Every structure is written in C-alpha cells, then in structure tokens.
Amino acid sequence: MTSVAERPRALFAEASRRWVRMLPWAVAFVLSVSLLPTTLVVLTADYGLHAGIASALAVAQTAPLPLAVVRPLRSWYVVFAADVAGALVLLTVDHEERLLWPYPPMQLVGYVGLCLALGLRERRRTLLWVWFATAVVNVGLVFAAPDGPSSNGTLLTILGGVALLLGGALRERYEAQRRLAEQETISEAERARRTLLEERARIARELHDVVAHHMSVITVQADTAGYRLRTLPPDVQEEFTSIAATARESLGEMRRLLGVLRSEEAHGELVPQPGLAQVGQLVEATSRTGGPVEFDPCAAQVPEAVGLSAYRIVQEALANVVRHAPGAATRVSLSVPEPADGQGGSRLTVLVVNGPPPRPPAGPLEAGGTGHGLVGMRERVRLVGGTLEAGPLPDGGYRVAARLPLDAEDFL
Structure with a gap:
C-alpha cells in the first residue's frame, strides 16, 4: 500500500x-x-x-x-x-x-x-x-x-525538444529558488540562535558583575560580623549567620543559572531542586524578619515539577509580604484535599495569605518594582496545568492561592 x-x-x-x-x-x-x-x-x-x-x-x-x-x-x-x-x-x-x-x-x-x-x-x-x-x-x-x-517527424522532434528544454529550465529555476529560500531560512534561524546566545551571554555577564558581586559582599560581611563587632548579642550574631547562609544558597543558585545562560548545552549542577520539604525553611527565614508566619505543611508525595512550582510560588509570595507588608501576620498552607465527585484528579493547594501591615511602611523596600513576580507565578502554574488566584483582601491584606494537579497526564 x-x-x-x-x-x-x-x-x-x-x-x-x-x-x-x-x-x-x-x-x-x-x-x-x-x-x-x-x-x-x-x-x-x-x-x-x-x-x-x-x-x-x-x-x-x-x-x-x-x-x-x-x-x-x-x-x-x-x-x-x-x-x-x-x-x-x-x-x-x-x-x-x-x-x-x-x-x-x-x-x-x-x-x-x-x-x-x-x-x-x-x-x-x-x-x-x-x-x-x-x-x-x-x-x-x-x-x-x-x-x-x-x-513532419523532424518538426515533432524539434518542437518536443523545445518543450522539454523549456520545462526543464523552468523546473531547475524553481528548484534553485526553493533551495535559496531554504538556505535563507536556515541562515535566519542560525542568526536568531546566535543572537539569543549573545543575549544570554550578556545577561550572564550582567548577573555575574552586579548581582553575584553584591551577594558575595553580603556573604562576607555577614560571616565576618562576629569577628569585626565583638559586642554583638547572641541573637544578632545568629541573625548574621542566617543572612550568610541565605546569601550562600542564593549564590549557589546564581552559579547554576549562570552555567545555563552561558551555554545552551549546560544543564547546571546536578543538585536536587527545592520542593515541598524546603518550604519550611522559607517560612522560618521570613519569620526572622519580624512578622509572624503560620505554616501548615503537607507530607504528600508530589511530582518534582509540582513541588518546584509550589516552592517558587511560596518564595515569591513571602518575598512580596516582606517588600510590601513588613511585619504582617502571614499564613502558609499546603494541602491535598480529597477530590470531589466529578472534579477530576487530586490537586495540591498552595495558599499564602497575609494581613495588613501593623503600621504603614515609610517607603517601598525596593524602588522601581518590575511586577514580574506575579507573571512568573502564573507561568509556573500554567506549565503544570494549574490555576492561580491572586488579589488584595478587604482588610488590606493579600491572598495568593494556587491549585496544581498531581496527575502527570493532567499537565503533559
């Protein structure tokens, strides 16, 4: 056939x-x-x-x-x-x-x-x-x-030869134009790929020269604070130690990101990606900034992609609390409710709710916010086939709720 x-x-x-x-x-x-x-x-x-x-x-x-x-x-x-x-x-x-x-x-x-x-x-x-x-x-x-x-056989031979020659010339001309168009398409794709690699290399340089440098300074200053300032109270010394540990962790993630940006074949270091087990560390670090944080953990086993998305959503939501509502009471909840009849498979529910700040902040913690945080959260939720709700509350607080499917077929 x-x-x-x-x-x-x-x-x-x-x-x-x-x-x-x-x-x-x-x-x-x-x-x-x-x-x-x-x-x-x-x-x-x-x-x-x-x-x-x-x-x-x-x-x-x-x-x-x-x-x-x-x-x-x-x-x-x-x-x-x-x-x-x-x-x-x-x-x-x-x-x-x-x-x-x-x-x-x-x-x-x-x-x-x-x-x-x-x-x-x-x-x-x-x-x-x-x-x-x-x-x-x-x-x-x-x-x-x-x-x-x-x-008139000679006439037929001549006319047939002319027709064959004309058709062959038109066909070869078309083939040449088609190959030229293909080469131009390949060249354009290669040019776009090269431009992308150059842009990635430029971003990597900027990240290394600016962000990595400042993070290194923070790490060194926090690590050496106990030696330079002999009169530090124990709780302040513990705070500097926590700052140094967080900065070192951020530097590790930054190095992996730089490795991916500098080469399209690089996949970063072969280290475990954060997941639900690391959300508690985020909550603990946020509580040390002065605002009470209530945490309801979840011991369910979830796919790696879902766990990473949940971690990043909580990370961004808590960072927004620190930026825009310092000191506000916050509640972080991770749960896998039983699916109702006809509602499909089970889903991981990620909920981050904060109340209004105890006192209005004197000014924004960061100048010129980009608004990329919510965009990034929506993209992560969309990649795993989930839903995201984010918006202010009547009392002046803010609520972020994400529902992420746990069945692989739901988001493949």
Whole structure:
C-alpha cells in the first residue's frame, strides 16, 4: 500500500494560489476534451481510417493527457506508443499528399503539451532519453514514408525538444529558488540562535558583575560580623549567620543559572531542586524578619515539577509580604484535599495569605518594582496545568492561592 509520502504530487501542487494549482488540470482537461473528437473526425474523414481503429487511436492518444499532471512519464509511454502505432496504421490507407504524415496536427499539439509536462517534472537524464527516443523513432519513420523523406517527424522532434528544454529550465529555476529560500531560512534561524546566545551571554555577564558581586559582599560581611563587632548579642550574631547562609544558597543558585545562560548545552549542577520539604525553611527565614508566619505543611508525595512550582510560588509570595507588608501576620498552607465527585484528579493547594501591615511602611523596600513576580507565578502554574488566584483582601491584606494537579497526564 502506497504511503502518503510516496504518492506523486501534481504539477504546481506547492503553489500558494489555488488557481495556479488548478492550472495544469485545466489545461490537460481542455486538451483531452478538444483533441479527442477532433482526432476521431480527422482520422476517419480526412485519412479514411475505419471508425473503430480511429476511435481506439484517438482515445489512446488523448485520454492519458490528464494523467500527465501527476505521472507525465507514464502518460508519455502510452501516448508515444499510440502515436507511433497511428503512423504505422496510416501507411495502410491511401490519403492525399497534402495531409501530414506520420503525425496529424492534433497529435503534434498533444505531444508538445506532454513534453512540457515532462520537463516540469522529470530529471534531465530522463528528458534526454525521451528526446533521443523521439528522434530515433522519427528517423526510422522517415525511411518508411511512402513518398520519401517528406514527413513532419523532424518538426515533432524539434518542437518536443523545445518543450522539454523549456520545462526543464523552468523546473531547475524553481528548484534553485526553493533551495535559496531554504538556505535563507536556515541562515535566519542560525542568526536568531546566535543572537539569543549573545543575549544570554550578556545577561550572564550582567548577573555575574552586579548581582553575584553584591551577594558575595553580603556573604562576607555577614560571616565576618562576629569577628569585626565583638559586642554583638547572641541573637544578632545568629541573625548574621542566617543572612550568610541565605546569601550562600542564593549564590549557589546564581552559579547554576549562570552555567545555563552561558551555554545552551549546560544543564547546571546536578543538585536536587527545592520542593515541598524546603518550604519550611522559607517560612522560618521570613519569620526572622519580624512578622509572624503560620505554616501548615503537607507530607504528600508530589511530582518534582509540582513541588518546584509550589516552592517558587511560596518564595515569591513571602518575598512580596516582606517588600510590601513588613511585619504582617502571614499564613502558609499546603494541602491535598480529597477530590470531589466529578472534579477530576487530586490537586495540591498552595495558599499564602497575609494581613495588613501593623503600621504603614515609610517607603517601598525596593524602588522601581518590575511586577514580574506575579507573571512568573502564573507561568509556573500554567506549565503544570494549574490555576492561580491572586488579589488584595478587604482588610488590606493579600491572598495568593494556587491549585496544581498531581496527575502527570493532567499537565503533559
């Protein structure tokens, strides 16, 4: 059984306009419909052939022309054999010398159109073989002519050769343009890829020169605070130790990010990604900033992608609390409620709710916020097929609620 990829395509099948794709079919249909009755009438009335023989020749010489739109070489086999057979049959009847032999005018028209279709489809080697076969047969028919070398076989050879040459030239020109377009597309894709790599390298340099430098300074200052400031109370010393640990963890994540940005083949260090088990550390670090944080953990086993998304959502939500509502009471809840009937599979619910700050902040903790936090959370939720709700509360607080599917098929 022939597959779809192996089926021959019609001439001009790749054209963008419909009328161009239909043009070969229209031309072949017009030639076949017009030449069939004309050939039959000419062979019977002018050349004096028997009606049955004339009908068979007319059908064999014109009916295969529509096939040339899809398989021109097979159509040529049938038409060429029928034309030669017709020439030999005409030798058996007496006809006027003014009539063309071995090819009546209708056969000339059909054969030239067929050669044009061959040139548009077949390779150069095939076209040379077709023209050579035509020339050899016509030379042989010249010697079989009843009145000497007065046939129009030479005309058919010339016109067929011109049609083959024209069709082949058009086909090769189209192929050259197609290859050029493909190369331009590849070059454009390569240019875009190179631009992307350059931009990633630039971002990596900026991150290294600015963020990593400042984080390193924070780490060093926090680590050495106990040696430089001998009178630090124990709780303040513990706070500096926590700051140094957080900064070192951030530096580790920054190094992995830089490794990915600098090379498209780099996948970062092979370290476990944070998940639900690390959410408690986020809550503890936030509570040390002065605001009470209530945490309801979840011991359920969740897919790695879901756990990482939940961790990042809580991380961003708590960071927003520290930025915009310092000191506000916050509640973080992770749970996997039982699915209700008809509600699909189980889902991890991530809830971060904070109340209003105890006192209005004197100013924003960070100047010029980008608003990328909520965008990032929505993207992470969308990647795993979940939903996210985020917005202010009537009492002045803020609520972030995400529902992440736990079934892999829900988000693949």
